[in-house]
Amino acid sequence: MSRPFDRRTLLRGSFAGAAVTVALPVLDGFLTANGTALAATGKPLPQVFGTWFQALSFTPGRWLPDQVGSNYESKAELKPLDRFKSRMNLFSGMKYFHDSRPMEDHRSGWVIGSSGGLPAGSVAPPSIDDVIAGHIAKGTRFRSVEVSLSGTRQSISRRANSPTYNPSEPSPAALYSRIFGPEFKDPNASAFTPDAMAMARKSVLSVVAEDRKAFTARLGAADRARMDEYFTSVRQIENQLEIELQKPAPLEACSKPGRFDETQLGNTTELVEPNTKLFGQLLAHALSCDQTRVVNVHLGIHSAIRKTGGALAWHSLTHEEPTDEKLGYQPQVVWFINWANANFASFLQILENTKEGPGNLLDRMALLWITDHGDARIHSVDNVPIITVGNAGGRLKSGYHLSAPGDPSTRVGLTLQQAFGIPVNSWGLLSNTTTKTFTEIMA
Amino acid sequence: MHRGLALIAFATSVLAAPAFAASAQKITPEEAAVRRLTGEQYRNVIRDVFGPTIEFGGHFEPGLKVGGLAAAGASSIGVTPAVMEQYDAIARVIAEQVVNEAYRDQMIPCKPGDVKAADDACARQFLSGVGRLLYRRPLKPASLNAHVAAAHVGAEATRDFYKGLGLSLAAMLSSPQFLFRDAELETDPDAKGGWRLDPYAKGSQLSFFLWDAGPDLQLLAAAEKGDLSSQKGLERQVDRMMASPRLEAGVRAFFTDNLGFDEFADLTKDAVLFPKFSAQAARDAREQTLKTIVQLLVKEKGDYRDIFTTRKTFLTPELGAIYRVPLVDGRPTGTPDGWAPYEFAGNDKRAGILTHMSFTALHSPAGRGSPTIRGKALREVILCQKVPPPPGNVPFNIIQDTGNPLFKTARDRLTAHRANPVCAGCHKITDPMGLALENFDGAGEYRTTENGKQIDTSGELDGIAFKDAEGLGRAVHDNPATASCLVSRLASYALGRLPGAGEQAWVTALQASFAENGYRVPDLMREIAVSDAYYRRALPRPSPAVAGNAPLQQEAK
Structure with missing residues (x-):
């Protein structure tokens, strides 16, 4: 049942009519005079942040618009995202500087793209989602939630100086139990009874806390840093118990999604598509219910994404597929790019369908789309595309194509940090350091 | 390109070095570091303590690979929040089974006076026995008291002795003392001013290396009696463990x-x-x-x-x-x-x-x-x-x-x-x-x-x-690199990190004797297990400057 390759039919693909509506209640009585959605506490709903990592970039010449500013015309590969053009900013011309470090295959690009620089010695910068989580995620059950769409545990999210990345959850069903299992407290439930077991767990943790600290007494500095990470992680558990034991403030837009059954996981396009939609729904519910304020979505490092029956995965194709002389590009690679962008659009559609007051989740969200290359075919790190989606609670304008030739990619990350209210004027390491933001889009 | 070829040449030249006796080498040991248990080691310890049918109800995050080995990343890896959540969930699943009505009589050596209330004496009896196996050394009095107190508050909050005991056990399973193999040191009488692993840390290192599991009661007893402090006592335990069918699990791991x-x-x-x-x-x-x-x-x-x-x-x-x-x-x-x-x-x-x-x-x-x-x-x-x-x-x-x-x-x-x-x-x-x-x-x-x-x-x-x-x-x-590679990998695996520059002479000596002894892997394991160098450590530096060689990225798959 190998599908013969036909670009036109595949382009139409299976996305037609794929928009999934998440049924969330819209209560009009819940608006302020100027139409801003409020939590029942009277405070504006919090800003939320996300990343979307999609390896292997776009095809040079097939995405970079001819115009800058707000009236640009999308080129072919960005057409699948046209529906969200007014909510997007497209950045071009910037690069990842690897300074004198060797290019580590496809890794240098995404490490710089997510963390603003390459680690040096034992000092590794945190990824941008962790920086922003540190500022906005206090008091939520999950400081951040990482998911992978292609069955792996790969992730670009890392805390400062941690030797490992925060692992992604590949299974929607498992994430469902993690967020909406028995420990989830529905903020809109009328009755609230603190769980005796949660109270007991909390007491037990406080009783053994000293004994755990005693273990670190004689450790050296390197081990102590590892123990700091351990204790930070224990604090998240304590925080979760704390939240479980308090009656949550009502959140009108929050509803608990129905059961998620186990799905097949894997890196073929036909498995990634449905899992993307399931994760989209789950994350939308998690954000609406304020279980987390930071989500990281990973399509797959080294993009091993493939089509059933295809001998070469997307990544191998970027290196091995001949450029079609008539078309001027690698047709099978372009198929994957179009597929991935349509898949991204299906995810965005779910966020946009998540109604909150008069608007939707994209109003208070900023989602950062990053990749590893400018031109995957030759492993280049120049002219990398970057996209943001959403308005970060009114702090970010959208609808622009912004070009900054030769600048470090960190300009976008610095702009986002400021949009989230972090008092920083500079971000990045070595040549990736910047003090410039994109003031055009700062509201 | 050229770098790769140069490395190949280097690996080959190492082999031409003259043979040394492993024990006679001058070793500058590395700083002591705690090692996180691998998922398989965690499972093996639990199965040994609570029986082979125990369910884990979750998965363990793959480790950090260093030099191609997850074992060698064990001295660098910490516990991220997502991993802590998994440990916490798995610990509760295990503890619930241990105190479950169906199994509690086999698992717990005593019965409470009243199942609806705390019973410190029974909790103490259970936790001290289990704790010694889980922590791979007897619990310090303060630690045992803390866990008895935890069982007490847990029983009071749930009005159930067994639930309280289960919560205390779960806390033990999420504690650093269980998740990390400690590296407690004692002065080394054979090296002036030097340090080595204390007998319990020694026993742990030995059993995880040879069996991929925690020390059994005999090994703990040997540590307690001081047998592991003498070369003869150490060799007696190593030979016992090498003769056990459990060696196969170690070789497989x-x-x-x-x-x-x-x-x-x-x-x-x-x-x-x-x-x-x-x-x-x-x-x-x-x-x-x-x-x-x-x-x-x-x-x-x-x-x-x-x-x-x-x-x-x-x-x-x-x-x-x-x-x-x-x-x-x-x-x-x-x-x-x-x-x-x-x-x-x-x-x-x-x-x-x-x-x-x-x-x-x-x-x-x-x-x-x-x-x-x-x-x-x-x-x-x-x-x-x-x-x-x-x-x-x-x-x-x-x-x-x-x-x-x-x-x-x-x-x-x-x-x-x-x-x-x-x-x-x-x-x-x-x-x-x-x-x-x-x-x-x-x-x-x-x-x-x-x-x-x-x-x-x-x-x-x-x-x-x-x-x-x-x-x-x-x-x-x-190819000479084949055997020398195996030796350096096994040494890294055993140490839980890459050997330091000051330990290279030991690795070189192991390579020489591996060749002399006909490339027998169990012999090599034994030689590592009985070497002084394997247990010697430098006192960790307390300074805030973080040591320099921590790997910073997951190895690509």
């Missing part, structure tokens, strides 16, 4: 890590292109190689290098179909799981573990084979030589824009690719050995043609030419 078999978890093949490949075949393939290794190295006490040439292996019907060997019905399986010993004929190209699916299929992408990836795996996994990553900004047009690209075989395609001198440097060190395995497709199935053209499997490894996979196996067998 090492080769599972060393051969990167964790990657089987993510291994998929295209169902259309490779219809014979299945999850069962993948599990069997992993087991086939481990069975082959255990048989040759542990049961027959054979030469390590022979794993690359042996024609003896074990097969299941699933594997028989893929290897295309006639495993007829009614074969003498003798085992309930369908495994049967099998020996490939003398003229067969299928000899040695490099021709196993666990190598050819594991080191191939989902839709095809790859001589480059296999060659890189051979260099990195078997010979400990680093192949540099492809450089940036390399135009691939040389193969992409060729006018008539009728490249039928991988050799044709790679030959064209190597026409680019920038690419040739690295591909020269990977492709000539990878091409020798081209009789095995992306799922490890035997074939003689590709796209209708006869496959040429000739190749070369460090100047030794061969004509097929069998010849490659012999070249690997004879």
Whole structure:
């Protein structure tokens, strides 16, 4: 049942009519005079942040618009995202500087793209989602939630100086139990009874806390840093118990999604598509219910994404597929790019369908789309595309194509940090350091 | 490119160094570091303490690989919040089973006065016994008191003695004392001003190395009595443990890590292109190689290098179909799981573990084979030589824009690719050995043609030419880097990190004696286990400056 390759039919693909509506209640009585959605506490709903990592970039010449500013015309590969053009900013011309470090295959690009620089010695910068989580995620059950769409545990999210990345959850069903299992407290439930077991767990943790600290007494500095990470992680558990034991403030837009059954996981396009939609729904519910304020979505490092029956995965194709002389590009690679962008659009559609007051989740969200290359075919790190989606609670304008030739990619990350209210004027390491933001889009 | 070749030259020159006796070496030990248990070690400890049927109800995050080994990342890895959540959930699932009405009478040596209330005496009895096994040393009084108090408050809050006890046990299972193997030190009487692991830390290091499990009661008793502090006492315990059937688990754990078999978890093949490949075949393939290794190295006490040439292996019907060997019905399986010993004929190209699916299929992408990836795996996994990553900004047009690209075989395609001198440097060190395995497709199935053209499997490894996979196996067998690589990997595995510069003399001495003693892996394990150097440590520096060599990135899969 190998599908013969036909670009036109595949382009139409299976996305037609794929928009999934998440049924969330819209209560009009819940608006302020100027139409801003409020939590029942009277405070504006919090800003939320996300990343979307999609390896292997776009095809040079097939995405970079001819115009800058707000009236640009999308080129072919960005057409699948046209529906969200007014909510997007497209950045071009910037690069990842690897300074004198060797290019580590496809890794240098995404490490710089997510963390603003390459680690040096034992000092590794945190990824941008962790920086922003540190500022906005206090008091939520999950400081951040990482998911992978292609069955792996790969992730670009890392805390400062941690030797490992925060692992992604590949299974929607498992994430469902993690967020909406028995420990989830529905903020809109009328009755609230603190769980005796949660109270007991909390007491037990406080009783053994000293004994755990005693273990670190004689450790050296390197081990102590590892123990700091351990204790930070224990604090998240304590925080979760704390939240479980308090009656949550009502959140009108929050509803608990129905059961998620186990799905097949894997890196073929036909498995990634449905899992993307399931994760989209789950994350939308998690954000609406304020279980987390930071989500990281990973399509797959080294993009091993493939089509059933295809001998070469997307990544191998970027290196091995001949450029079609008539078309001027690698047709099978372009198929994957179009597929991935349509898949991204299906995810965005779910966020946009998540109604909150008069608007939707994209109003208070900023989602950062990053990749590893400018031109995957030759492993280049120049002219990398970057996209943001959403308005970060009114702090970010959208609808622009912004070009900054030769600048470090960190300009976008610095702009986002400021949009989230972090008092920083500079971000990045070595040549990736910047003090410039994109003031055009700062509201 | 040149860097790779230089490393190969270096690895070879190390071997030419004169032989030393391992114990006579001057060692500058590394700083003591705690090691996080691997998922398998966690499971083994729990099964030993609470029985083999215990359920874990969750998965463990794969470790951090350093120098190709998850074990060597154990001294660097911490606990991220997501991992802590998993530990917490797994700990509660285990504890609930232990205190469950159905099992509690077997698990808990006493009964509470009132099941609805705290009973400190019974909690103390249970927690001190279990705690000694979980923490691999007797609990300090303050620690035991804290956990008895935890059981007390838990019982009060839930009005249930057993729930309270379960919560205290779960807390123990999420504590750093359980999750991290400690590195408590004592002064080393044999090295003035020096330090070494204390007897309990020594016992832990020994049992996780030899058995991939925590110390048993005998080993704990030996630590308690001070037996492990004398060379004779240490050797007595090592010999006891080497003679145990549990050694097999230790050898399997090492080769599972060393051969990167964790990657089987993510291994998929295209169902259309490779219809014979299945999850069962993948599990069997992993087991086939481990069975082959255990048989040759542990049961027959054979030469390590022979794993690359042996024609003896074990097969299941699933594997028989893929290897295309006639495993007829009614074969003498003798085992309930369908495994049967099998020996490939003398003229067969299928000899040695490099021709196993666990190598050819594991080191191939989902839709095809790859001589480059296999060659890189051979260099990195078997010979400990680093192949540099492809450089940036390399135009691939040389193969992409060729006018008539009728490249039928991988050799044709790679030959064209190597026409680019920038690419040739690295591909020269990977492709000539990878091409020798081209009789095995992306799922490890035997074939003689590709796209209708006869496959040429000739190749070369460090100047030794061969004509097929069998010849490659012999070249690997004879390559000096093969044995020295195994020794440095085993030393890293045992230490839980890469050996430091001051420990290199020890590794060199181990390499020499490995060769002298006929490349017997159990002998090498014993030599490591009884060496002073294995237990010596520097006192950790308390200064806030973080030590310099912590690896910062997950190794790419």
